[in-house]
Amino acid sequence: MRDAVRRFLDHLALDRGASPHTLRAYARDLGDLLAYLDATRADGEAPAPETVDTETLEGWVASMHGRGLARSTIGRRLSAARSLFAWLVREGRLAASPAADIRHPRRDERLPDRLDVEDVTALIEAAGDGTPLGLRNRALLELLYGSGLRVAELVGLDLDDVQFSDRTLRVLGKGGRERIVPFGRRAASALRAYLEAFADLRARTGCEALLLNARGRRLSDRSVRRILDRAVERAALVRGVHPHLLRHSFATHLLESGMDLRAIQELLGHARLATTQRYTKVSLERLLEIYDRTHPRA
Numbered sequence: 001m002r003d004a005v006r007r008f009l010d011h012l013a014l015d016r017g018a019s020p021h022t023l024r025a026y027a028r029d030l031g032d033l034l035a036y037l038d039a040t041r042a043d044g045e046a047p048a049p050e051t052v053d054t055e056t057l058e059g060w061v062a063s064m065h066g067r068g069l070a071r072s073t074i075g076r077r078l079s080a081a082r083s084l085f086a087w088l089v090r091e092g093r094l095a096a097s098p099a100a101d102i103r104h105p106r107r108d109e110r111l112p113d114r115l116d117v118e119d120v121t122a123l124i125e126a127a128g129d130g131t132p133l134g135l136r137n138r139a140l141l142e143l144l145y146g147s148g149l150r151v152a153e154l155v156g157l158d159l160d161d162v163q164f165s166d167r168t169l170r171v172l173g174k175g176g177r178e179r180i181v182p183f184g185r186r187a188a189s190a191l192r193a194y195l196e197a198f199a200d201l202r203a204r205t206g207c208e209a210l211l212l213n214a215r216g217r218r219l220s221d222r223s224v225r226r227i228l229d230r231a232v233e234r235a236a237l238v239r240g241v242h243p244h245l246l247r248h249s250f251a252t253h254l255l256e257s258g259m260d261l262r263a264i265q266e267l268l269g270h271a272r273l274a275t276t277q278r279y280t281k282v283s284l285e286r287l288l289e290i291y292d293r294t295h296p297r298a
Contacts, residue, residue: 001037004049004093005030008084017185022121029080036060049088054098057081061102078102079122079235090130115241115249120145123241126234127227128190132197133214137227139194140211140219142187143169144243148250148268149181150174151221151243157210164188173269181267251276 009027012018018026037047040059057078064074078099085097115123124145128138143154153171161170167188168180183191195202198212205216213219224243232241247268254264265276 001047001049001052002034004088005034005084008087011087017189025076025118026080026083029077030084032064032077033060033081036063049085049093052085052098054101057099057102075235076118076122079126082234083125086129114252115245117253119235120246120249122235123228123231127231132194132201135190135194135197136211136219137231139187139190140224140227141231141246142190143183144224144246145250146184146187147171147181148247150247150269151224153269155209155211155219155221155224158208159210160208162191162210164192171269175271177269177271179266179269181269 005027008030009023012026013023036059037052037056040056041047060081061074061078064077082097082099082102085094085099088094089097124138124141127141128134140154143149144151147169149169149171150173153173156172157169163169167183167185169183171179171181173179198216201216202212205212207216207218209218211219213223228241228243251264251268254267255261261276262273265273268276270276
């Protein structure tokens with residue numbers, strides 16, 4: 001089992017380009033699972049992945065509740081385990097994931113004004129299961145968050161709107177305003193995997209839309225919302241997460257990292273800067289912190 005976890009972390013680092021922060025989080029969360037498996041074995045050795053069943057994982061979840069861990073922590077650790085076992089299925093090591101049917105603990109019912117980076121990561125991980133539809137779902141969430149798109153803009157994209165050479169999208173926004181927005185390496189990797197998986201279906205239908213449904217037609221905005229709802233359920237995030245929240249999180253994460261507000265305005269496609277200021281809802285304290293860190297005369 002330890003070897004499987006090591007290889008999974010290598011996969012995240014080498015194939016998925018996971019950041020050191022993400023790798024440490026996965027290692028910590030899966031380390032808790034390994035410790036539990038060690039403690040429940042008479043010989044003190046963690047079992048092989050093939051011997052870990054749903055009942056064992058339910059016992060692990062119960063042990064975390066017994067230790068008084070927050071529901072958000074339990075949900076995050078279970079999401080890490082779900083990703084591990086889904087990867088083992090894709091690798092052909094397991095026939096099915098023992099974590100697939102375990103319900104995540106629900107977070108406190110409060111509507112967030114943005115998602116943390118860790119929550120976004122969990123959401124994207126929960127959306128993709130290695131199937132063609134899972135690869136598509138991962139790609140669309142990577143784009144929603146990675147480029148700050150509106151849902152209508154996302155589903156309106158065609159294949160020729162994507163430039164992999166410089167990782168940019170040509171987006172038609174509100175009022176017919178066109179803008180160019182970048183997308184990251186992880187989104188590019190997810191897009192390539194999805195496009196390869198859907199190549200045969202696209203060839204049969206000839207649809208030029210970037211995102212296709214299972215019938216090879218353009219994906220609808222309603223379908224995007226259903227995909228997001230399912231990912232929220234699997235990632236154990238609070239109810240009320242909607243596609244626009246990913247756009248909001250995109251903007252606030254950039255602003256909190258010090259990006260110029262006018263640059264964010266261009267990325268979001270806002271006609272007026274005042275719209276961007278209201279949209280991000282960043283506290284005065286946070287703005288002052290950014291000012292103190294970046295202004296040469298602060």
